[in-house]
Amino acid sequence: MEKDGDLMQGTLDMLVLKALARGAKHGYGVAEWIHDSSNDVLHVEEGALYPALHRLELKGLLAAEWGTSENNRRAKYYSLTAVGRKKLAEETEYWRRMSGAIARVMQTA
Amino acid sequence: MSYWMRVKALFKRKQLDHDLEEELAFHLAMREAKNRERGQGRDEARYAARRQFGNVMRIKEACREAWSFVSLETTWRDLRYGARALARNPGFTAVAVLATALGIGVNTGIFSVMNGVALKLLPVPSAQQIVSVDQIFHGNVRRNVEGEPGLFSYTEYKNYQANNHVFSGLLAYAPFLEATLGGEDPKQLMGAETSCNFFDLLGERPALGRVFVEEDCRAPEASAVVVLSEDLWRTRFGADRLIVGKSVSLNRAKFLVIGVAAAGFHGLDPWPSAFWAPVTMQKALEPQRDVLAEDNTGWLAMLGRMRPGASLEEVRADLGVIAGRIDQQHPGRATTLVIHRATFMGRPEERSIAFGVGAVVLAAVGLVLLIACANVANLLLARASARQKEIAIRLSIGGSRWRIARQLLTESLLVAFLGGTLGSLLAFWSLEGIARYVLTHLPHGAPELIWNVSPDLHVWAYSMALTALTGIVFGLAPALHATRQDLSTAAKGEGVGLMRKAAGGGMLRNTLVGMQVAVCMVLLIGAGLLMRGLYYAQTADPGFEMKGITQARFDLPSQGYNLEKARAFQRDLMARVAALPGVDEVEQARVTPLGHQWEGTGLTLAGETQERGFEFNVVTPGFFAMLGMPIVRGRTFTESETRSDAPVLVVTESTARRLWPGQEAIGKTLRNDEKTQCPVVGVVRDSQASHLGKTDGLFFYTPAGPAAQDRLQLLVHSKGGDAATANGIREAARALDADLIVDVTKLEDNLEAWRTPSRIVAALSGVLGALALLLASIGVHGVVSYGVSQRIREVGIRMALGADGRDVMKLVLRQALRPVVIGAIVGVIGCAAVSQVLSNILYGMGSHDPVAFVGVPLFLLGIAFLASYIPARRAVRVDPVVALRYE
Numbered sequence: 001m002e003k004d005g006d007l008m009q010g011t012l013d014m015l016v017l018k019a020l021a022r023g024a025k026h027g028y029g030v031a032e033w034i035h036d037s038s039n040d041v042l043h044v045e046e047g048a049l050y051p052a053l054h055r056l057e058l059k060g061l062l063a064a065e066w067g068t069s070e071n072n073r074r075a076k077y078y079s080l081t082a083v084g085r086k087k088l089a090e091e092t093e094y095w096r097r098m099s100g101a102i103a104r105v106m107q108t109a
Numbered sequence: 110m111s112y113w114m115r116v117k118a119l120f121k122r123k124q125l126d127h128d129l130e131e132e133l134a135f136h137l138a139m140r141e142a143k144n145r146e147r148g149q150g151r152d153e154a155r156y157a158a159r160r161q162f163g164n165v166m167r168i169k170e171a172c173r174e175a176w177s178f179v180s181l182e183t184t185w186r187d188l189r190y191g192a193r194a195l196a197r198n199p200g201f202t203a204v205a206v207l208a209t210a211l212g213i214g215v216n217t218g219i220f221s222v223m224n225g226v227a228l229k230l231l232p233v234p235s236a237q238q239i240v241s242v243d244q245i246f247h248g249n250v251r252r253n254v255e256g257e258p259g260l261f262s263y264t265e266y267k268n269y270q271a272n273n274h275v276f277s278g279l280l281a282y283a284p285f286l287e288a289t290l291g292g293e294d295p296k297q298l299m300g301a302e303t304s305c306n307f308f309d310l311l312g313e314r315p316a317l318g319r320v321f322v323e324e325d326c327r328a329p330e331a332s333a334v335v336v337l338s339e340d341l342w343r344t345r346f347g348a349d350r351l352i353v354g355k356s357v358s359l360n361r362a363k364f365l366v367i368g369v370a371a372a373g374f375h376g377l378d379p380w381p382s383a384f385w386a387p388v389t390m391q392k393a394l395e396p397q398r399d400v401l402a403e404d405n406t407g408w409l410a411m412l413g414r415m416r417p418g419a420s421l422e423e424v425r426a427d428l429g430v431i432a433g434r435i436d437q438q439h440p441g442r443a444t445t446l447v448i449h450r451a452t453f454m455g456r457p458e459e460r461s462i463a464f465g466v467g468a469v470v471l472a473a474v475g476l477v478l479l480i481a482c483a484n485v486a487n488l489l490l491a492r493a494s495a496r497q498k499e500i501a502i503r504l505s506i507g508g509s510r511w512r513i514a515r516q517l518l519t520e521s522l523l524v525a526f527l528g529g530t531l532g533s534l535l536a537f538w539s540l541e542g543i544a545r546y547v548l549t550h551l552p553h554g555a556p557e558l559i560w561n562v563s564p565d566l567h568v569w570a571y572s573m574a575l576t577a578l579t580g581i582v583f584g585l586a587p588a589l590h591a592t593r594q595d596l597s598t599a600a601k602g603e604g605v606g607l608m609r610k611a612a613g614g615g616m617l618r619n620t621l622v623g624m625q626v627a628v629c630m631v632l633l634i635g636a637g638l639l640m641r642g643l644y645y646a647q648t649a650d651p652g653f654e655m656k657g658i659t660q661a662r663f664d665l666p667s668q669g670y671n672l673e674k675a676r677a678f679q680r681d682l683m684a685r686v687a688a689l690p691g692v693d694e695v696e697q698a699r700v701t702p703l704g705h706q707w708e709g710t711g712l713t714l715a716g717e718t719q720e721r722g723f724e725f726n727v728v729t730p731g732f733f734a735m736l737g738m739p740i741v742r743g744r745t746f747t748e749s750e751t752r753s754d755a756p757v758l759v760v761t762e763s764t765a766r767r768l769w770p771g772q773e774a775i776g777k778t779l780r781n782d783e784k785t786q787c788p789v790v791g792v793v794r795d796s797q798a799s800h801l802g803k804t805d806g807l808f809f810y811t812p813a814g815p816a817a818q819d820r821l822q823l824l825v826h827s828k829g830g831d832a833a834t835a836n837g838i839r840e841a842a843r844a845l846d847a848d849l850i851v852d853v854t855k856l857e858d859n860l861e862a863w864r865t866p867s868r869i870v871a872a873l874s875g876v877l878g879a880l881a882l883l884l885a886s887i888g889v890h891g892v893v894s895y896g897v898s899q900r901i902r903e904v905g906i907r908m909a910l911g912a913d914g915r916d917v918m919k920l921v922l923r924q925a926l927r928p929v930v931i932g933a934i935v936g937v938i939g940c941a942a943v944s945q946v947l948s949n950i951l952y953g954m955g956s957h958d959p960v961a962f963v964g965v966p967l968f969l970l971g972i973a974f975l976a977s978y979i980p981a982r983r984a985v986r987v988d989p990v991v992a993l994r995y996e
Contacts, residue, residue, distance in 0.1 A: 027132060028139040046140070047163035050133065051171035058175055066128075069135070071142075076132045 012052050014095065015042075017061065017080065017088040024079035026069060027053055053078055061087050129172055137162060166506070183512075184519065191520035201492055202524070205485045208884060209528025209579060210535065212481030215474045215880065217529075217572040218536035222544075223471070224571075225562040227454045227463040231377060232561075234312035235414075240424060241451040242269070242279075242411040244432065249441030253406040255398075256285040259447065259457050260407035263388065263400070265435060266304070269411065272434075275427045276413035278310040281388060284378050284410050288394055289668065291358030291848050296345070298383040300359075301376055302391050308336070308370070310414050317342075318353035318368030325387045329401055332387055335364040339372040341383040359384065361669050361848065362393040377412065379453050379558050397666030405439075412451050424448055470873070476632050477881050478579065483625040484888040486583040489521055490618055491895050493591035500591055514588040521584025522577065529576030537564050551865065590617055622892050623932035626969050629885035630936025631943050633965045636878030638944050640871045651860075652796030652804075653702060654737035658856040659831055660701045661686075661823040661838045663849055675819035678845055682823065685841035691829025692837075696735050697813045697821040699727035702798040703859040712779040712787070712809070714768060723764075723807045724799055727817045732810070733759070733793055735826055743775040743791035746812040750790075754814035756781065759791040761808045768807075779809075787811075801863040824856065831855050882965075886972050893925045893976040897984065904984040905991070914985040921984070925977035926970065933966035 019025060019033045030053070031046045056062045061084035069075040080088065137158050144154035159165070174183075195202040230236035243259035246252065254260070261269070266281040273279060282303040290296045308320035316339055325332040335357065337346070346352050356363045364386060376382030386394060388409070391401045400406045415424060425448050432444040447457050454463050493500070503513055540562050548558055564572075665675045679697070687695045700706040708727075711720030730746040733739075741762060750757050758779065765774035778786040795804050813821055827834040835853045842851040900921065907917050940962065 026135070028136045031136075045163045046136065046161050047133075047165065047168035050129075050136075050168055051175055054172045054175040069139075071139075073135055073138070074131065075135050076128065 012048065013056060014088075014091045016049070016052055016056060017084060017091065020062065020078055020080050020084070021088060024065070024067075024077040026075040026077050028075075030078070056084070060084075125176060126173075129169060133162075133165065133169070167509070183515075187516045187519035188523065190516060191523045194520060195523060198492070201488060202527075204887070205488050205524045206528045206531060208481045208484045208887070209525055209583075210532035211880060211884065212478035212532070213525075213529040213572065213575055213579060214532025214536040215877070216471075216478050216575055217533045217568065218540050219467075219470055219474050220571050221536065221540060221562050221564050221568040223463070223467045224565065224567050225453075226379070227452055227460065227467070228567060229452060229561065229565065231311075231451050231453070232373070237450060238415045238417075239311070239451045240413055240415060240421065240448055241455040242413060242428060243447040243456050244407075245445045245447060245457065247443045247445065249439075251405070251439075253403065255400060255406060255408035256283075257456055257458055258407065260284075261409045261411055262404055262406050263402075263409060264404045266409050266411060268435060269428060269431055270304075272431050273413070273427055275416060275419045275424045277416050278306050279411060279413040280304045280307050280310045281409040281411050282307060282377070282385075283388065283391070283408050286394065287667070288359045288384070289361075289848070289850050290341075290345070290383075291361060295848050295850050297850050298341070298359075299380050300384040300386065301382045302388045302394065303385050304388050307385065310412075313371060313374050315368035316371045317350065318366070320368055320370075321385075321387055326389045329389050329391075330393055331389060333362065333364045333390060333393060334367045334387065335359065336368045336370055336385045337366060338370050338375060338381065338383045340375070340381065342369045358848075359386070360394050360396070360667050362390075364390075377410070377451070377453070381558075395667055396669045410456065421448065421450075473632060473635065473874070473877055476628050477877055477884070478575075479628050480625050480632075480881055480884045480888065482579055482583040483621045483628075484884055484891070485521070485524065486587055487618055487621050487888060487892045489517075489584060489587040490590065490621075491891075493517065493587050494899075496591070504592065510592045514592045517588035517591060518581070518584045521588070522580035525576050525580030525583070529572060529579065533564075533569075533572045547869065586617060618892055618896065619928035622889055623928040623935065625885050625888045626929050626932030626966075627936035627939060629881045629969065630933060630965050631939045632881040633878045634936075634940040634962060635943050636874035636881075637965065639874045644871075649797065649802050651703065651798070651801060652738070652794065653798060654735075655702075655856045655860070657826050657828065657831070658735065659825045659827065659834050659838065660704070660854060660856050660859075661825065661842070662701065662704070662852045662854075663822065663842070665819050665849075668846075668849055670819060672816070672819050676815060679818045679821060681845055682841055685844070686823065686825055686838055689827070689834060689837040689841070691827040692825055692834060693828060694731060694735050694826040696729045696732045696824045698729070698732055698824055699725075699813070699817065699820055699822070700799075701822055701824060701856065701859065702736065702796075703801055703863060705859075705862055707799055710782070712781055715778055715780070715786075721807060723809055724805060725809050725811065726798070727813045727821065728810050729813045732824070735824060736796075736798075738796055738798075739794045740791050741794050742773075743789070745791055751812040751814050754816045755812060756785045756787040757790045757812065758787050759793050759810040760789055761793055761805055762795045763804060764807050764809065765789070765792050801860065882968075885969060889929060889969060889973050890976040893929070893973050894980050897921055897925055897977050897980040901980070901984040901987065904981075905987065908985065909990075918981055918985055921981040922974070922977055925981075926973055929970055929973040933969065937962060937966065 015034050016030055019030045025033065027049055028046075031049055034042055053062065053064075057064050057078065060081060062078045063081050065077050065079070066074055067077045137155075140158035140161060141154045144157050145151065149157060162168075231239060233239065242261075244261065245259060252258075261281065263281070266279070270279045270281075280303065282301045284301060286300045286302055288298055288300055290298050303321070305321035305323050305326035308315070313320070315336065318336075320336055321334070325334055337352070337357075342348060342352060349355075352366050353368060355366050357366060358364070370385070376385070389401065392399050400408050413424070415421075425446065428446050428448065432446050436442055436444050449455070454460060500513060504510065544562050551558070665678065670678065683695050683697070686692060699708055708725050710723055710725055712723050713720050730748065730751055733745050740759070743759070745759060746755075746757060749755075760768075760774060768774070769777055774789050774792050776788060778788045780786055793810070797804055799805050799808070823838070825834060825838060835855075838853050839851060842849060904917055904921065908914065
């Protein structure tokens with residue numbers, strides 16, 4: 001099961017929030033966005049996305065609404081709530097600090 | 110918010126399921142379309158989409174869990190499933206529940222006894238505010254003790270009461286007061302002298318009349334008033350509502366009844382008080398002593414009610430300061446205060462006994478529970494292997510291992526809960542009966558006891574915690590083991606037979622059996638050693654004659670007798686008793702042999718400065734002959750020595766040996782308190798006159814002369830019927846003093862008082878041992894026979910290949926018996942350690958008892974042999990073709 005590009009749960013939540021930062025998307029859209037913007041490095045097991053979406057919705061970080069997709073099917077669209085936006089900002093800041101710190105550590109000879 | 114959404118979700122389950130279905134279908138369709146765009150074929154595209162998506166079932170499950178009260182709903186589902194599984198298998202369920210019930214029942218029972226004896230708070234309002242205060246002295250201590258060493262003097266009490274800043278009130282009472290209630294039929298009562306805030310501080314209101322007020326304690330002997338217990342009022346005064354204002358006689362002093370305590374209030378000790386009198390009336394109640402004025406005599410127990418907001422730490426610090434100030438008046442002495450929430454049996458000595466005994470017993474019943482757990486775990490293991498197929502299928506269609514293990518655990522918790530509830534109920538129900546039985550069968554002369562073993566919150570919490578722990582302990586290993594299996598073989602129904610031998614299940618099962626055998630051995634051998642030790646102690650020859658001897662016990666000083674009056678009484682009583690038909694000998698003694706009374710003093714050896722502690726008795730010259738204690742050297746006291754209260758001694762043989770090894774003891778002297786040299790005139794053979802089962806330590810006798818007459822009791826030897834003699838003695842005493850309580854019994858009855866505690870311990874350890882043996886036998890039999898029957902196929906193959914039946918049999922037996930043998934060896938080693946510990950705690954126990962050490966392992970081996978022999982023989986005789994098809 002373990003291979004490069006697997007995601008920890010907390011990281012996945014953060015990516016989902018980021019994916020929705022520019023507007024509402026359905027689940028498939030979120031998966032595609034993560035794929036594309038990571039240049040196909042991050043393999044999200046696509047199914048695993050859905051429990052994460054539902055969890056975030058329950059926590060009130062996301063709002064969900066049924067709409068019509070680009071190919072005219074009924075689809076569930078997710079968007080950030082105010083709380084979600086705040087959470088994303090926090091996570092981004094935290095991630096920036098952490099990754100910077102880890103990078104520095106790894107560069108030390 | 111999320112909580113509310115979940116609640117809503119509960120009612121929209123169908124809608125949510127439908128939405129989820131549609132959402133996931135949409136995703137798969139989009140992915141499939143994308144894959145087609147990339148040029149994949151239709152089928153290929155769909156499969157690829159599914160592959161990328163992962164296990165749809167599991168993901169749906171995960172999404173649903175996010176929406177539901179997962180734990181609640183899953184637990185409920187698991188419970189229903191578990192209940193169904195248990196109901197389908199009534200045999201298994203019955204055995205498992207019963208084993209658990211036995212294990213938990215015994216534990217709960219013992220705990221509720223301990224709880225009732227030593228953990229429950231006092232039965233008074235806001236009992237959590239009440240703390241008990243005791244003291245322990247260190248260093249150079251010279252102090253008179255009445256009762257227990259941790260008690261306080263009246264001045265000390267007054268000091269603490271006046272100077273503390275942490276109590277809203279501090280009370281004191283004398284816990285060991287006995288008094289004779291006068292009347293037509295005088296009765297000996299336990300009571301208490303109390304400070305006058307006693308009832309108010311405890312929050313106890315009287316059922317009738319009033320309780321003490323400060324005025325009652327203003328000055329010594331100022332206010333002769335008494336509060337009666339409701340019990341006494343009912344049984345003795347016919348619940349006379351006009352009792353208040355009447356007088357009663359206590360130790361021949363008149364006391365005015367001012368009130369009757371509330372029903373159910375029996376004071377603050379396990380022995381119930383029948384009356385309470387102001388502490389200032391001490392001298393009137395006990396004319397033989399005057400402790401109120403003594404600064405350095407401990408006789409009062411202290412309890413305080415903490416001010417609201419005060420903590421135990423503050424109490425300790427505050428009272429510690431006062432203790433330090435008191436210590437300054439006693440150079441070289443340091444006092445430590447022991448302060449905790451007040452319970453019955455709260456004083457340090459009582460506590461250490463209660464907790465010491467309790468720890469040993471709890472450890473023993475804990476071991477019984479462990480055996481029961483191992484039994485149930487083994488049953489679950491066997492069952493899990495029967496359900497291998499079901500579990501394998503669930504695992505292979507995507508059930509997570511944790512989920513299935515959790516379901517199995519729920520099942521075992523259900524078993525534990527059923528067993529625990531059953532066991533606890535049985536324990537509570539039977540305990541009331543057992544407690545009543547024990548309390549009504551206490552030996553003659555033992556104090557009446559209040560023993561409230563009814564369950565409270567503590568007991569329920571304990572039993573619930575134990576139940577949960579038990580369920581996890583016996584369920585965890587089987588659950589983890591059952592879910593860690595090779596899917597392909599299990600699903601096909603293989604993996605039984607040849608392969609099982611090496612599989613982990615066999616290993617786990619064998620370990621459990623070995624452990625069971627070892628634990629059971631420890632318990633049984635412990636119980637065996639204990640019982641044999643007690644048997645030895647009980648049947649031991651005390652070293653003196655008891656047959657035909659009647660004892661008459663009475664206490665003259667407390668009834669206001671001075672020496673003069675006592676001499677006259679004793680002289681007249683002895684004359685009357687000697688004239689009774691059949692009576693051929695009358696002797697006097699300060700304490701009667703094995704009478705649970707002990708006298709101690711210090712004597713100094715010539716040439717030494719340090720005192721040595723002696724036990725002693727004061728007896729008339731004929732005492733030794735009457736009790737058949739031969740004088741081995743020298744002589745008994747002469748009449749003239751007795752008449753003149755001469756300071757001469759008869760010592761026991763072992764005393765002579767210890768003090769003057771290899772020398773003639775006759776003529777040696779010992780110095781007493783008054784600097785008098787006391788010559789040894791005789792040496793009497795050793796006996797167990799003060800403790801049964803234990804030869805007396807340093808022990809001497811002095812003559813019972815005129816100066817000793819106030820504190821002597823009678824021993825009467827008669828040829829006639831004991832009952833007639835006893836009645837004659839009672840009549841004689843009544844004729845002289847109708848208000849004096851004279852306790853007349855056979856001397857042999859003293860043995861009962863020694864044997865009863867041993868009997869209770871022996872019965873308890875016997876029951877525990879039997880229980881352990883029963884559980885372990887069931888366990889060993891079940892597992893060994895199951896293990897062998899699992900190998901019938903293998904045996905068939907071996908036989909088909911031409912193996913010799915006897916060899917196969919030997920192989921099967923050897924493998925089945927191995928864990929039992931290993932367990933037995935571990936058990937014997939464990940026992941050696943345990944018996945060392947036990948023999949330190951319990952007197953009279955040999956630590957190496959061959960019957961227990963050899964008998965128990967042989968018995969268990971026999972059971973294992975039978976359990977494996979019968980199925981093995983069946984296997985060897987069976988037609989190989991049938992055996993091969995056997996499942």
